[in-house]
Amino acid sequence: MGTRFHRRGSYVLAGAAALVLGLSACSGGGSGGPTAGAGAGQKAKDSVTVAFRTPNWILPISAPGFTQGENAIFGAAQYRHLYEYKLDGTAKDNIDPGRSMAEPPQVSDGGKTLTITLKDNAWSDGKPVTTKDVKFWWDLVTANKDKWASYREGGFPDNIDAFTVKDDKTFSLTTKKVYNAAWFVGNQLNRIVPLPQHVWDSGDGPVKVFDKLTAAAKDPKTYATNPLWQVNSGPWKLESYVPNGEVVLSARENYSGTDQPKLKKVVLRPFTGDDAEFNVLRAGQIDYGYLPPANLSQQKYLESKDYTISPWYGWSITYLQLNYNSPKSGPLFKQPYLRQALQMLIDQPTISKVIWSGMAAPTCGPVPSTKTCAYSFDPARAKELLETHGWKIAPDGQTTCENPAQCGEGIAAGTPLAFTVTSQTGFSATTKMFAEIKSQMAKLGIDLTIKEVPDSVAVTPMCKTSEAKCAWDMSFFGSQGSWYYSAFASGERLFATGAPVNLGSYSSPEADKLIEATQFADDAATLNAYNDFLAKDLPVLWMPNPVFQISAYKSGLQGVDPQDPMNGMFFQDWSWKS
Amino acid sequence: MLRYLLTRLGQALVIVLLVTMITFVILHLLPGGAARATLGKEATLAQLAAFDHEMGYDKPWAQQYAMYLWRLVQGDLGYSFQLNQSVTEAIGQRLPKTMVLSLLSTVLAVVVAVPLGVIQAVRRNRWPDYAITGLSLLAYATPIFFMGLMMIILFAQVWPVLPPEAPQGFTLAEVLADPAGLVLPTVTLAIVTIAVYSRYVRSSMVDNLNENYVRTARGKGLREGRVVILHTLRNGLFPVITLLGMYLPALFSGALVVESLFNYPGMGQLFWQAALKRDFPILFGVTLIVSMATVLGALVADLLYATVDPRVRLRAARS
Numbered sequence: 001m002g003t004r005f006h007r008r009g010s011y012v013l014a015g016a017a018a019l020v021l022g023l024s025a026c027s028g029g030g031s032g033g034p035t036a037g038a039g040a041g042q043k044a045k046d047s048v049t050v051a052f053r054t055p056n057w058i059l060p061i062s063a064p065g066f067t068q069g070e071n072a073i074f075g076a077a078q079y080r081h082l083y084e085y086k087l088d089g090t091a092k093d094n095i096d097p098g099r100s101m102a103e104p105p106q107v108s109d110g111g112k113t114l115t116i117t118l119k120d121n122a123w124s125d126g127k128p129v130t131t132k133d134v135k136f137w138w139d140l141v142t143a144n145k146d147k148w149a150s151y152r153e154g155g156f157p158d159n160i161d162a163f164t165v166k167d168d169k170t171f172s173l174t175t176k177k178v179y180n181a182a183w184f185v186g187n188q189l190n191r192i193v194p195l196p197q198h199v200w201d202s203g204d205g206p207v208k209v210f211d212k213l214t215a216a217a218k219d220p221k222t223y224a225t226n227p228l229w230q231v232n233s234g235p236w237k238l239e240s241y242v243p244n245g246e247v248v249l250s251a252r253e254n255y256s257g258t259d260q261p262k263l264k265k266v267v268l269r270p271f272t273g274d275d276a277e278f279n280v281l282r283a284g285q286i287d288y289g290y291l292p293p294a295n296l297s298q299q300k301y302l303e304s305k306d307y308t309i310s311p312w313y314g315w316s317i318t319y320l321q322l323n324y325n326s327p328k329s330g331p332l333f334k335q336p337y338l339r340q341a342l343q344m345l346i347d348q349p350t351i352s353k354v355i356w357s358g359m360a361a362p363t364c365g366p367v368p369s370t371k372t373c374a375y376s377f378d379p380a381r382a383k384e385l386l387e388t389h390g391w392k393i394a395p396d397g398q399t400t401c402e403n404p405a406q407c408g409e410g411i412a413a414g415t416p417l418a419f420t421v422t423s424q425t426g427f428s429a430t431t432k433m434f435a436e437i438k439s440q441m442a443k444l445g446i447d448l449t450i451k452e453v454p455d456s457v458a459v460t461p462m463c464k465t466s467e468a469k470c471a472w473d474m475s476f477f478g479s480q481g482s483w484y485y486s487a488f489a490s491g492e493r494l495f496a497t498g499a500p501v502n503l504g505s506y507s508s509p510e511a512d513k514l515i516e517a518t519q520f521a522d523d524a525a526t527l528n529a530y531n532d533f534l535a536k537d538l539p540v541l542w543m544p545n546p547v548f549q550i551s552a553y554k555s556g557l558q559g560v561d562p563q564d565p566m567n568g569m570f571f572q573d574w575s576w577k578s
Numbered sequence: 579m580l581r582y583l584l585t586r587l588g589q590a591l592v593i594v595l596l597v598t599m600i601t602f603v604i605l606h607l608l609p610g611g612a613a614r615a616t617l618g619k620e621a622t623l624a625q626l627a628a629f630d631h632e633m634g635y636d637k638p639w640a641q642q643y644a645m646y647l648w649r650l651v652q653g654d655l656g657y658s659f660q661l662n663q664s665v666t667e668a669i670g671q672r673l674p675k676t677m678v679l680s681l682l683s684t685v686l687a688v689v690v691a692v693p694l695g696v697i698q699a700v701r702r703n704r705w706p707d708y709a710i711t712g713l714s715l716l717a718y719a720t721p722i723f724f725m726g727l728m729m730i731i732l733f734a735q736v737w738p739v740l741p742p743e744a745p746q747g748f749t750l751a752e753v754l755a756d757p758a759g760l761v762l763p764t765v766t767l768a769i770v771t772i773a774v775y776s777r778y779v780r781s782s783m784v785d786n787l788n789e790n791y792v793r794t795a796r797g798k799g800l801r802e803g804r805v806v807i808l809h810t811l812r813n814g815l816f817p818v819i820t821l822l823g824m825y826l827p828a829l830f831s832g833a834l835v836v837e838s839l840f841n842y843p844g845m846g847q848l849f850w851q852a853a854l855k856r857d858f859p860i861l862f863g864v865t866l867i868v869s870m871a872t873v874l875g876a877l878v879a880d881l882l883y884a885t886v887d888p889r890v891r892l893r894a895a896r897s
Contacts, residue, residue, distance in 0.1 A: 056662040064625040065617045065659050146624065153622075220662055243663055244671065244843060245748055269746070276743060276841035279727075283734045283742040454854040458615040462623075477619065493620070500622050 045576040047265035048557065051277050051289035054244050054270045058229055059217035060193040061141060061210075062149040073569045074268075075193075077236040077249055078229075080257065082116070082134065082192040083185070085487040087315060087565050093185040094487040098258050099570070101129065101194060101233070105185065111178040111522060112161075114189075118169045122256040123196050125231050129256075130168040136197035138163050140213075143206035147214070152493070152500065156188045180522045186488030196231045235261045235572040245270065249571070262559070262575035281307070287557055291550040294428050296357045307552045308560075314548035315485050315565035317363045318478035319540035320421070321504045325465045329419055329473040331410030333504075337385050338408075339538040343375040344382040345440045352544040355432045360544040365535030367489045367527060368545070374536045383444055391417070399445030418447035419473040422460050425452040427479035433544065434476070462503045475503065478543055484567060490518040491530065495539045506539040586880070590873035597869040598862065602643050605858055611635070615856040616659045633659070633858075646862065655866075656859030660852070665863040668848060673830065673867075674750045676837075676844035680829040682764045687771035688818065694772070695779025696814070700806060702784055710776065717773040726766040726839040733762060744842035763840040767833055771825075778817040786810045816883070823879020830871040831864070 055074035057066035084099035105114035121129040145151040162174040223241040236249040247268040251261035271277035274292035281289045322333040348362035364373035390406030401407040401415040438448040460475035493499050496515045497507040514530040559573035613626040630636040655665035698707045734742035744763045745756035795805045834846035852860035
C-alpha cells in the first residue's frame with residue numbers, strides 16, 4: 001500500500017523533473033543560450049556584444065530628460081557631430097581632426113567671426129553633407145531653444161549675432177562678444193550636429209518640423225523602421241531596436257568618414273542591474289561590460305577568463321555640495337575657515353586607495369587635471385583652525401561655538417557643528433567613504449549624519465533660504481563622478497552665481513570674474529587662475545573622484561583603449577585580433 | 579451566485595479606487611520632485627517648470643487626481659518620460675514576461691509541492707517526512723538572492739549547461755522560444771514556493787487523514803492510495819487554493835529579485851525603477867494593475883472554495 005503510494009508520488013516528482021529538463025533540453029535556437037548570441041565570446045569575429053542601457057532618444061537634438069550618456073553615444077554612432085574632441089593635448093583646441101566633419105574654425109574680425117569649412121562627407125543615401133544641413137540644425141535649435149536640453153540663456157544660440165552661409169561647404173558664425181576661442185570651440189561648437197535637411201525639412205517651418213521630429217522621437221518602437229531615421233551620417237545604422245531591450249547597430253558600407261568601422265555589428269544589451277550584468281560577464285557571454293565596484297575582488301577571476309580590466313577615467317570632478325542657503329548651516333558654510341577645516345578632515349588619498357581600491361583619485365580643484373591639493377588631510381590643523389575661530393572642541397562629543405564674534409557672522413553662541421549629508425544608496429564604496437569621514441569629523445566633535453536616498457539630486461534642490469525645501473545641509477551625487485565636462489573645463493554652469501547646477505547657491509564676485517575671464521579672455525592662464533582660486537576657496541568640498549566605469553572586455557577585442565574621458569564610445573575603432 | 583459576484587465586484591472597485599487614492603497621496607508626500615528626478619541636475623528652472631506643466635504636476639493635487647481618473651476611464655494610463663513610452667506600452671511589454679515566469683514557477687511549485695506534502699503526511703514522523711521537512715526549511719530559510727546566485731554559479735559557470743540570463747525577448751513568442759533561459763529563474767522562484775506549499779499540504783493532509791470520513795473509507799475496504807488521493811487530497815488542497823488566490827497578484831507584480839538577478843525586465847523591475855526615479859505614471863499604472871489582481875485573486879479563491887467544497891455553496895445559497 002505504502003509502496004504503491006510512494007511509487008505514484010515518485011511518478012509525479014519525475015514528471016516535474018521532466019518539465020524542467022524538458023525546458024532545458026529545448027534550448028536550440030534560443031537567444032540566450034551559452035553558445036548563442038551574435039557576439040558571444042570570440043566566435044563571431046565581426047560583431048561585438050556590449051552591456052549598454054537601452055537608449056531612448058534618437059533625435060540628435062537632445063531634449064530635457066533624455067540627456068543620458070547612452071543617448072549621446074547612440075546618437076553619435078548614427079549622426080556625427082560637427083566636431084569631435086580628444087584631450088591628449090595633441091590638437092589645437094582639442095579638436096580631433098580625424099573624426100570631425102569640418103576643418104578647425106578660422107577666427108577673424110578680432111575674434112568675433114569663426115569661419116568653418118566642411119570636409120567632404122555624405123549621407124547614407126549618397127547626398128553630400130552641406131552647409132544647408134548645418135543651417136537646418138541652426139534653424140531648429142534657434143526656433144525651439146526652450147525645448148533643447150543644451151540651451152542655456154545667454155549661451156548658444158543667444159550669443160550669436162549672425163549665421164552666414166557662404167557656399168555649400170563654408171559658413172561663418174559671428175558672435176555678439178569676443179569669446180575665448182578655446183571655450184567657444186570646446187563648449188559651444190560641440191553642440192552642432194548636421195542634420196539631413198533634404199529628408200527632414202518638410203517646408204513647414206522650424207517649429208512644426210521640430211515638433212514632428214520630436215513626436216517621431218517619442219515613438220521608440222519605430223526607431224528602426226521610421227524612414228526619418230534611415231538617413232544618417234555616422235558610421236553605424238540602426239538595424240533593430242526593442243524599447244528597453246536589445247539594440248543592434250550595423251556598419252554602414254558607404255560611410256564617408258575616415259574612421260571606418262572594422263566590425264559588422266554591435267549588439268547593445270541592457271541589464272536589469274549590476275548583478276545581472278556581472279553574472280553574464282562571469283559566464284563570458286558579453287564581449288564588453290563593466291565590473292561593478294562591489295565586485296572588484298573578482299578582477300583576477302575575470303582576467304583568468306580572458307577579460308581585460310580597464311578603468312575608464314572621466315574628464316570629471318567629484319565634490320560634496322554645500323548648501324549656502326540653508327537657514328541652519330548656510331551661515332557656517334559661508335565661513336572660509338570652516339570649509340577649510342572640513343576639507344582637511346577628508347583623507348582623499350587614503351579613501352581613494354583603500355575604499356575605492358585605487359579606482360578613484362583625489363579631486364583638488366574644479367579643473368580635472370589639477371594634481372596638487374591646496375588642503376591636504378590634516379586633522380591637527382583643522383582643530384587649530386576651529387579653536388582659533390572661537391569653537392570649543394569636544395572630541396567624540398559636540399563641538400559648539402563659544403565665542404560668536406570669532407565664529408563668524410550669523411553664528412550664535414552654542415551653535416553645534418552638526419550636519420546631515422544626503423548621499424546615494426546603492427554604492428557600497430560611497431557608504432564606506434562617508435563612514436570614514438564621519439569618524440574623522442567625530443574626533444573633532446563634528447556630528448555628521450548620513451542619509452542615503454536613491455536620488456540625492458532630487459531632494460537637494462537649488463533653493464532660497466525662506467523655502468521649506470532648503471533645509472538640506474550637504475549633498476553628494478558623485479558615486480560615479482559629480483560632473484563631467486565638455487572639452488574646456490570652465491565653471492560657468494557649476495560655480496558662477498545663479499548657475500544652473502550651482503545647487504548650493506555658492507556666490508563669490510571673485511569667482512564670477514574669473515569664470516567670465518575663462519569665457520572671454522583668449523588666454524590659457526585664465527583657466528589656471530580660475531582653478532587656483534576655486535581650489536582654495538572651496539565652493540564645495542573636494543572628494544575622491546571615482547572612475548566613470550571599470551570596463552571589462554575580451555582580451556581579443558582591440559581598439560577599446562584608450563577610453564574617451566568625455567564618455568564617448570567609438571565602436572568603429574573596435575576590432576577582433578585576427 | 580450572480581448577486582454575490584456583483585457585490586464582490588462592486589467591493590473590488592471601491593478597494594481599487596481607495597488604493598489609487600492612497601498611492602497618489604503617498605507619492606506626492608515623497609520629498610523631491612518628479613521633474614528634477616526625471617530631467618537631472620542640469621535642467622534649468624524653466625525646463626523643470628515646463629515639465630511640471632506638461633505632466634500636470636503644477637496643478638492642485640485634487641485636480642491632478644481627477645485628471646488621472648478621467649484619463650483612466652478613457653483607457654489612458656499616461657506617458658512615462660523616463661522610458662519615453664506610454665504606460666500601457668511599458669506594462670504591455672513586461673507583463674507577458676512576468677506572467678510566463680510566475681505561471682511556470684507556480685505550476686512547478688504546485689506539481690512538486692503537493693506530492694511532497696502528501697508523502698510527508700502519509701509517511702509522517704518517518705525519515706521521508708524528516709528529510710523533506712529539513713530540505714523545505716532550508717529552502718525557505720535561504721534568501722532567494724543567494725539561491726539564484728548559486729544556481730547561476732553552478733549551472734551557468736561551473737557546469738555551463740544553462741544560460742545565466744532569462745530570455746531577452748519581450749513578446750510571448752520570443753520568451754517561449756528560449757526555454758533554456760527560463761529554467762534557472764523558474765526553478766529559483768519555485769523552490770521557495772515549494773517549501774511553503776508542501777508545509778501547508780502536509781499539515782492539512784495530516785489533519786484530514788485523522789478525520790472520521792477517512793476512517794470510514796478505509797473501513798469500507800478502499801485501497802489506501804484511493805483514500806489518500808481521491809478522498810483526503812481534495813480537502814487537503816484547501817490551503818493551497820487560498821495560497822494560489824493570494825499568489826495571483828504576484829503574476830502581475832513580478833519578482834524583483836529574480837528579475838534583477840536573471841536580467842529579466844518584468845513588472846517588479848518596472849515598479850522598482852519607477853519608484854527610484856519618481857516615475858509617477860508608471861507607479862500609478864502598476865499599482866492599479868496589482869491592486870486589481872489582488873482583489874481579483876481573493877475573489878477567485880472564494881469561487882474555487884465554492885467549487886471544491888459543496889458546504890461553501892450550501893452556505894452561500896442559504897444566506
